[in-house]
Amino acid sequence: MIKLLKHLTLYKWMIVSVFVLIFLQSIANLYLPTLMSDIVDKGVVVGNIPYIWKIGGVMLAVSLLGAIASVIASYYSSKAAVGLGRDVRKKLFYHIENFSLQEFDEVGTSSLITRSTNDITQVQQVTIMMLRMIIGAPMMLVGGIIMAVLKDAKLALVIVLIMPVLIGSILLILYKGIPLFRTVQKKLDRLNLIFRENLTGIRVIRAFSREKEEKERLRHTNKELTDVSIKVNKIMALMMPVMMLVMNVTVVLVIWFGGLRIDHGGMQIGDLMAFIQYVMQIMFALVMASMMFVMVPRADVSAKRINKVLEMEPAFKDHGSKSADLTKGTLEFDRVTFHYPGAEEPALSDISFTAKPGEVTAIIGGTGSGKSTLVQLIPRFYEISNGSIRVNGVDIQEAAQKEIRSKIGLVPQKATLFTGTIADNIRFGKEHASQEEIVHAARIAQAEEFINKLPQGYESEIEQGGSNLSGGQKQRLSIARALVRKPDLYIFDDSFSALDYKTDASLRYALKEETKESTVVIVAQRVSTVMDADQIIVLEEGRVSGTGTHEDLLESSPVYQEIVKSQLTEEESA
Structure with a gap:
């Protein structure tokens, strides 16, 4: 996770701004209970109305300052986190492009897609939370404890007794939950693989009437993912009730012992109210931290999966x-x-x-x-x-x-076309090919006839994977893409299998003149x-x-x- 977060150095001024703004927001939040205490003890109890209006105005200004700081901090933290996601996604894509087919075989296409999308999104989301809480939660926690001690040191012992129980509960829940996050990602990879196989192989599945079996295979894998996800969420769902139970018990204890201290004259009503607010802030800081603890383990698993791809060295490097x-x-x-x-x-x-x-x-x-x-x-x-x-x-x-x-002009065994126009697909072989070169390549590849019959000719759109063309049409466009390049070496890998004998013969005759050098x-x-x-x-x-x-x-x-x-x-x- 730390390796990926190093990419945030590009956004250091945004991050510094976030930290400063969160610091201001935390100071504002910590100051408000003290002002409320003063209103109660020096205004409400003695009936000093002007003082209530005065301190109330100060509280309003402090609240407004905290709100503005929070909004701007949210904007900058989101911008930095989304920038991180964009940079990592770009770096991962460029790195994968350097892989040989050996690395694709090793990791698997479906897993690479998951790591480039879902895993990066997980890291991006937790980064937003971390930027907001990495300084906010500790400040609220430490600041709340300090202010509570300053209000009444003896009553603060309640917090000291409760904290180990709360922290121990959180650590136990995380210990049980983290291994399951790894399993969730593996199950998600498997589900993506089955989806991909079903979508790309739908014709074969229907041709052999295997819909029922494939549905069962998907149902089984989906159930496995669901079961693991439910299990991990059940464990993580315990965190909030535990937090709320501890919080409410703490408040009850504070009110109980605080009432006793007020009876003995050791504490004022306003101070007790402020103390309760500080206890709530301490607990809220722990709630925020626990939310981060829920997301960080899963994001850490995702980060490790991303780093594993980034650390993979291609089977061979281009030193030539x-x-x-x-x-x-x-x-x-x-x-x-x-x-x-x-x-x-x-x-x-x-x-x-x-x-x-x-x-x-x-x-x-x-x-x-x-x-x-x-x-x-x-x-x-x-x-x-x-x-x-x-x-x-x-x-x-x-x-x-x-x-x-x-x-090299390679025509692969499986004709692969890209979304765009027919001209764009032929131009894929030579970026700046003229219209004359495109038409000439299509004519040699015996594709000109069917292209001219299309309503928009060479500007006709090709759907994803060339699904709106026949196998023979796709092969001929694939051949035209290689021809427009005019390479020194042509490689036709079983590239005439979808052509009828007449088209095959015409194509080979035309190729003789075109490829004679x-x-x-x-x-x-x-x-x-x-x-x-x-x-x-x-x-x-x-x-x-x-x-x-x-x-x-x-x-x-x-x-x-x-x-x-x-x-x-x-x-x-x-």
Whole structure:
């Protein structure tokens, strides 16, 4: 928690102002019972009306001063706390952006969302309370005790006897409650995960009629969160009744013993009334402190979760400085081996090949053979275990990630689009692309026809995730986004799977002319997509089982022969 609160140094003058204003408010509140005592003893008892009006006016002025100080302090404390939330959220987002996919796999997307929203909100809310109470509660507590002692030292012994009981009760409640706050956050992570899976996978759930099972899964997780939350709130709910019970018992004892002292002439009525007010202020300070104690443990759990992400170092750091412009468009894998974190067996083993400009290199293999894993290593989404990958003759581990990725046009297996217009999504590949470049990329990607049929053409809005487009339309826009970049190296990761054969053939024909000076790597399931490639790499269980043209592999690779037989007739394969 302290690590995050260090960000408040940017708002130090606001915080100083809050402390000064709270100090003034506390002084005003502590002064009011003394003025009330004077009104009773020197005004009401003796019937001095002018004195009552005079001191009453002073009380009104002091109350007004305290109210103004409180309002301004609330404004500045809120502004500082919200600023803290904004700064931490921005820092967390920028830090997460530097993560490799390994860190995303380790923490989980749903947990990162919870930490970036709910956890930061918890810290923000408790910061507002702390800024108000970190000086206000101690001042009211200490000041109230001092003023009570000054009014009547003997009667103040009642407070001394009651305080240990109250503080002990609060500590016991916190001891029971803090571990449960950690459990609440974990259950909340789990609930967010299930919500996210259900919302993103709604089509699959409905297609397999799994609504009932998913509702039950959500109900079970929701009940777990509810049960833990109720349990922790039951424990914390004890705090207020305990506080009120102790407060009322203390007031009864004060009135009892105070009455005895008045009878013996050791105390005046006004002093007893003031003493009761100071007791109330002391108890109120403890109530404020206890409220802070309820929120701080949960915020501390949230802060630790945020700090854990901020302290996570990416699996690899970008120390490269070499330029990737030596040999335009070349891609080389040199004895590359890769393990997923925690996996016993490598996903890829001893992969070696070279892809040259003006050529199409296709990668094919069965499910789980490592095709998509291979292409994810090229933009350095993961760090390889052994070997080296060179783009334009430069090892990707020795060049800046931004430099390497600027040379690559990646079309991922799952077409991901963003909210905005069609033009905005294509321009995502090249920020300052002209309208002519956008139209040209869409034409090559075979997307121009369906775009022109839309009412607003290239300015048509795309809904979240591209839900208002078909799978084939999303793939073609994803391809156009890569084409507008005009990179040295194109990577198509099974990017034609949602296209019909006619569109697939037209697209590959158009790509030949567009990419004739670049290196093209195609990952595909269809043999028809890779038949015309200059080089086909066949993967089996993470290893290269064959390399060559379609004709070469038909003679030399049993794995490729099996794939061809499963998809094409003898006439088509020939």
